[in-house]
Every structure is written in structure tokens, then in C-alpha cells.
Amino acid sequence: MDLVNFARGPALKAAFIFFFLGVAWRLINVLLLMHRRDLSEPRRSMASSLLGGLKAIGSRSWPHPEFIPRTGAGEALGYSYHIGLFLVILFFAPHVAFFGSFVGLHWPTLPNSVTTIISVITFTLLLAVLFRRVTHRVLRRLSNFDDYFSWFVVTLVIVTGLMATAHVGGPYPTVLGLHILSFDLLLVWFPLGKLMHAFYLFPTRAIDGYLLTRRGAPS
Amino acid sequence: MSRSDPQPTIGELLDRNGVSRRAFVKYCTAMASVLALPPLAGRAMAEQLRAARRPSVIYLSFQECTGCLESLTRSFAPTIESLLFNVISLDYDDTLMAAAGQQAEEARAQAMKANYGKYLLVVDGSVPTGEGGVYDCAAGRSALDILTDCARGAAAIVCVGTCSSFGGIPFANPNPTGARAVSDIIRDKPIVNVSGCPPIAEVITGTLLQYVTLGRVPELDAHLRPTVFFGNSIHDRCYRRPFYDRGQFAKSFDDEGARSGWCLYELGCKGPTTYNACATVKWNGGVSFPIESGHPCLGCAEPDFWDGGSFYSPIPTPRWGKAGEVRPAQAAELAVGAAVAGAVIGAGSVLLAGRRTRHLQGPEQDSHEKKEE
């Protein structure tokens, strides 16, 4: 079987299964651990606290004004490559065909020139983010294998994608096969590392918002 | 004229048949341009060919639909194809030759003997190997047997069509006859795969001509196809490429986009992963090719094009093995199943975690009471 058919065939199927299995495993493991009942007298009603929790899911996306001078640049850098990734992943025509086939849906696409530009910018931002991680004193101290490997796996997908679109690095079907294979790797790595934050951020922000609102504290 | 007599040169044959030097040079120039050779090469090719003796060609047809031969003989300019028959000596072709039965087999045996080590073997159709090869027999011998026998004395083998090049349609799942490509069976001879289902006429003739002119096998890609014809993908030479780049796709066969001639990627066109000359040389003497006629490319010049998924699902559609490409219901089922399995494992790991943390906490006690005793 050639590379493309392997990558989008058995490799993808296995990666797909492992992704859902791993994500569920990881989430359940956290959620089923012991819960402590909060017996304290709340400052706000349950309804208000729940609403505060839901609000926090969105509001934590951007720092409070007091913190922006120190964190604005870093946060903007992080968000911009996320936005770039989402735009390309969700609106490049072959991706729409790919993901659409899983859900039986179809949605509008962006022209290739636009997605290529966004991809190049995103790749540059990813390089900038890596540079920042290895030079910033706090990040250097904090970072571990997970941080670097997760970066690598994501960047590999975008690099192989750009290579396929530009027809460099070998015959197109081979590079396309590598691109799909790197996506398979991403699916497999997803539940194993910090990429899980895509799922965690919802319950963590919500619970934090709920608890803080319950106490009437700023969130 | 018996086969053992010294053969006339091609030039002598052309003169005998009233084909002027000028006409032949024109033909060779046209061929040279198709072969992407420089213009003056046409003249050199003409001189070389005239001086050459016609090589013997044995044409074997196995598990095939005869489409390749039909393509070869289909032409709007009969002179060119019949010219070709002057350039080669087609000593055996069970479809085209007048003789039949034992006479035909004997003619083949004689030609092979007389040109041993020098004749060109052309094969179309796949070779069935199941049940000892009974699925294709001629004159009481299996195709497998005939091929092995004829290959022994061949200078080179040209596989015409996807069936002989890669197994083609008989090779598709479940492959009941055990069909195989020629290159899977013969390992010790130079092989040229001219794939396509069928190949373009000029691609077949161009390859044969190239062999006769060069005296050896031309430059080949990883699938043993001549790069001069199979070096570019359809996508890279397709006239509808600007629509692909701009994101203008036909969504169904008779919608606005289709009628405007937009890209057929979303309708399943395999152009990006198919290498052939359809977009440049085109069919029927350069009239059109499938995409130009509004149908997505099937990828017929590639291995496994039949099993590679639906002709009408775009390339990125995942192929999940024997089940074909993924369907939403199937994907959802698999996702839910995997998630449930993951949740069960997660519950298990929670139990393990609970046991472990309890073990680490030791027997229940107020932590510092012991120290104060």
C-alpha cells in the first residue's frame, strides 16, 4: 500500500480511535476523582455562581487590564498562531473535504492564496513562539519534553502541509502522505500531552469562575 | 516472406510503400515534440530510424478488455498509426493478426527463435496466478507460463495499460483470479510501464518509438513509467487549476460551477495524485480529456486506482480499509465506542489512583500525634 493510502487508511483509523479513547480516559480520570463538597455559606446564589462559571470560560481568554502591560505581548503571540491554525484547518478546501467527510457536512472555503499566506504567517509565529520559549527566563525554567514535543508535532503538520501545497520535498503524493501521517501523529499525541488543554480549559475556567463568583470575589 | 530472411531497413520499407522522406521527417518531428525533444532531434530521429532494421515485437494479451489495443489503433490520422506498423515488425498479436490457432503460435515461436535476445515484448492485461494460472489459458498454456517463456528472450518488456503495469481492474478487491502485474512476475528484464486505462494512443506509440530510436529503455519514474509522459500530475497541467487556487469548485454535476467549468476537486477529481499526459497531450488527437469534458479524473494511470476509494469522493476523504471511505455514521460509532472504552479505562485508572493515594496516606491517623508520644 502506498504512503497516502496508508496514512489516510489504517494509520488514520488507528489514530482516530486512539484519540477518542485517550481523551475520554484522561478526562474521566480527572472528573471521577474524589470531589469535595463545598459546605461553606456562599455569597452569591447558585444560579449566579453557575453563570459566573460560564462567563469565565470566555472572559479568561484575555487578561484583565491590570495585567496587560506585563502579559499582553506573550498572550497576543500565543493567540495569533492559534487563530492562524484554526483558519487554515477549518477553511482550506482539502481540509473541508477531509473533516466534512467525518461529519457529513460542508462549509465555505477560503481561496488557496489566502490560506497559504495565513499558513506562512502561522509558521513564522510558531518559530517565534519556540524562540520565546527557549530564551524567556521563566519559560526556560518551566518547559519540559511535553512543551517541545507538542510544538514539534503541530509545526510538523503545518510544515508538511506547506510543502505539499508548494510541491517541494518530493512527489506530491509522498509529501501529502507525510502530511496526513503527521496529522495522525498529532491525533495520537493529543491525549498524551499538553494539547489536552483544548479540553481542560472549559471545566477549569468554569469551575474557577463558579467558585470565585460563589465567594463574590473578582474573576 | 519468411521470418528468417534478412529484414529490410525501415527506410527501404517506407520507400517501397511510397512514404516520402519529407512526410516521414514531419512525422518524426511531431513525435519529437510529443517526446519533449528539441526540434532538430526530429530530423536526427528520422535519419536513425531509416537506417534501422525494424525490431521484432511480440504482443501478448492476457486478462484484458482489449481497450488498450483499441486505444492504440484508434486514430484520426491513420497514416501515423500505420506508419508505426512500418517501423516495427509486429510478429505476433493474437487480436490483430490474420493467422490463428497453431499457425499463430508457430509464427510466434519462430520469431522468438530468430530474434532471440533482441525482440520487444509488449504485454497488455494482468496475469492471473490463482489456481496455478487457469483463469487465462491459450493453446493449453496458462498466461503465466506464456509470459515466463516469452520473457526469457526479450530485450525489454513494455506493459501497455494499467492492468499489465499494476494489476489494474482484475487486481481490485477481492481479486478472485490472483491477478498480478507483469513486474511482479518478471524480475530480470527491463520493464517499461505505460499505464492508463487505457493509455493515450500517442503515449503508447511515443514510448515504442522512443525505444526503437534510442535502442534502450527511456528515463523512468519510480513506477517504471516514462517520465516524459508521466512526469507531471494532471493537477499541475490542468487548465482548470486557477479555479482550484481561487477556491471555485463545482459542487454537483450540473450546478452553476460545473457549467462554468470550475474545478472538479470536490467531485472527486484525482488529478493531484495522478501522473499522466492527459492534460497536455489529451485524447483523440488532442480534442479533449475527461476533466475538460466535465468529469473528474479517475486516476486510472495509478496503482490501486479502483480500490483507492470512490471516484466521486475528494482525495482527502479518509479510506478506512475494506469498508471504503469513512461515513459520518461509521465515524460517530467508532468515536463513541472509543470514548466509552476510554471512559472505562479511565474509571479503572481512577480506581488505581484511589488505591495508590490511600496506600501513600498510610493508616488513618492524625499526622503528628505519633511523634508526640
Add this chain to the structure above:
Amino acid sequence: MSTPAAELRASLAPEESAMESEQRLAGAMRGFAREVGALSALRLESCIHCGICAEACHFYVATEDPKYTPILKVEPFKQVFKREASAFAPIYRWLGLKRDISVAELEEWQHLLYESCNMCGRCSLICPMGIDVAALIEQARRGMFEAGLAPKELYEKAARQQRTGQPEETAEPYREKLLAIGRQFGVSIPLDAPQADVMLTVSRTDIEQYPKAVASLARVMAHLEVPCTFRSDGLIAENYGYYAGARDWQRDISRRLIDQAIACQAKVLIVPECGHAYSVLRWQAAELYGAPLPFEVRHITEYIAEALDGGRLKLRPADAGATAFHDPCMLVRKSGVMEAPRKIMRALGIVPNEMTHHVGFDYCCGGGGGVVDIERAAKLRYRAMENKLREIDDTMARTFLTSCSDCRRTFDDAKRHFDWEKTPQSLLELVADHLQEQAR
């Protein structure tokens, strides 16, 4: 020239010094394992190593030393969790992908967890993932305590408070000191009434250093004519068990107050000017006690604000001029007591010059979480305070108010050290000095 090992031994209480390495490790594992639950697991799993929490921490901002990154302070806890209780824990252990924590590491982390963190919650506010880092610090301290690594100043106070109700041994028991303050300031001290609507508690720092604040509490309550009482067996509001990370002692210390409140059938338990005393009683005591508390917990500023709202209290305007108010972290970020002090100031005719755009985001005083009690931590604390003092100076205020005695003590200490021009004053004392007699 003392070695790090000797320095560490000097920082510990004798019982803690005596512990063997093995015991320490087992203790840490025990303490951390006890803290593992859905909430801590979710928080520890959610960290994406973005490093943003460092930017909110005054210790990092002042020193630019990355080891003060808040989430890094709980690294031993995170390691233990990942190795022992996470989804892939058995696989991590089997393949040796996560190493065991070491005693050396724990000893190194003592400084980070106790001396470079006030548990002020600023990092929790900045975390984009919504991780309550300060809560993780509390939990990590519990593991450190079990490992016998709590600083002696906190350990010994916690131990004594758990045993006797007083964090320190004093020549005169606090009960007597309380009555003496009453006599000194001419205010009646209701003590050990068998029944009262409101039970009052007292801050040990106030008794020792700011007796006027104690008197002010009694004066305000007397003015409000509320049936209230102090209880000799449940006097002190602070909880050194909380500071030390001694979970069981924290519970026992809270228990003393709870039992006394139940004994006098109080409907409200008032916490005086102290930050953590309020947050510990209001948010943590019920869980440790095992049942909802049968009374309300109110900070004195909340109680006064409620009285103002209800028209039961009127205040005379105070001549404060430009005023800055420092919100104690435990009251504002941990407990949501934001409006109450401002209501009080408005009633006093004061409009404070706020330090930040929004209430609740200003820096910690640097003394919270027990840091002001630890001698070794002083040098670092002073460095971290520089930002805070600048923040206050930037408000151009003349008067500087707060409502936590430990914050007050910390600022007084800074005044001495930096020769700072401002003096922290108690909001409660200001209230007591400006009570308006009600028409009868």
C-alpha cells in the same frame, strides 16, 4: 559560614529536625496524596507552562528570578500527582517517565512555598487556564508540613495554638490582656456570656501590637447594642495551622471557635481585622468540620457595612484627606469583601484613590500567608514589597487605611525598614472614633 543543610535545620522546629529523610519523603507523599482530588487533579493537569502566572507574582516581578514562578512552587505536588494518580500514572511508573521526588527537592522547595508566597491569589486571577494556583500552594504546604519542613515560626505557633488556643505562650493569658485593654480604653468587654447573638473573636496581632483596634471592636459592638460576647476558650481569630499547612491542626483550631459559637448559640461569628482568619473560617472550616456551620461568619467590615445599610449605624465624617485603601488579599481576592470597606469609607465621607482599575487586583502587602512571621524571609519580603509601596505612593494619598492587622504589622515593619513616610491605619479604629450618637 553555615551550610545550606545547617541553615535548613535552623529554620525548623526541633520535632521536624529530628525527622529522617525516609520519614520526610513518606510524609510528603502522604500529605500530597491526601490532597489529590478532582479539583486539584484538574488544576495540575491544566497547566500549559505558559509562564504568565510569574508576571502577577510580586516576588517574581521584584526579583526577576524564574524560580518564583507560582506554578513552579507546587512542582513537587505536581510531580507526585502525575506519578501516582494521573491517567497514565501506572505507565509512567513502569517506564520510569516521571521521577520520584527527592528529599533534597523538598528541602529546596521549603523556601519557595513558605517564604516566597503569600497565597495572595493574584496568580490565580491571571492564569489563562483558570487554575487556582494559590489553592494549589495551600495544598502543597500541607505536604511540606507532613514532611516536617514547615518553618519553625509557623510550626510552633500552630502546635501551641492547636493545644492551648494561643499561638504563643504569654506571661498573661490573652483573656486577661483582653480585659486589661477594656479597662485601658474604657470600654466594656463582654466575656463568656452563656448566650449571645454574636460571638466576637480577637486578633492576636491586635492584642499584642494594636490594642486600640481591640477596644474599637468592643466599642462599635457596644454602640450597636448587639448582644455579643467574647469566649475565653475561643478567642483568637488567626489560624496558624492554615499557615503551616497543618490540615488537622487547622481543623482543630477552627473547631475551637465553632464549638464556642455553638455553646453560646451565636447566630453570627465576627472576625476582626484579619484577612486569613476570615477566609479560613468562611470557606474552609465547614469542609474540615464536616458539616455546614450553624452560624454566619462575618468580617467586622461586613458587619459594620450591613449595619450602615440597615440604618442602625451612623458615622461622622472623618478628616482623612486623600486616602488609599489596601484590600487585604484574603478578604478581597479570596473572599469577595470588596464593597463593605468602601461603604464604610463613604459613610465616613472618604472617597479613596484606588490603586488599580478594578478592586481586587492590587499587590499583596508581602506579609500574608505567614511570611511576615518568618525571620529568614524578611530580606526577600522587603524586595517584594517595593512594588507595593510604590503602588500606594502612586495614589498620592495622605491617609493609608487597611482592615487586616497582619497587613498593618507588615506595613509598619516596612515603614521602619524603608523609612517610609506613610503609616497604616485601621479602618475599624477610624469607625470607632467617628461613631455618631443616635437620637433615642
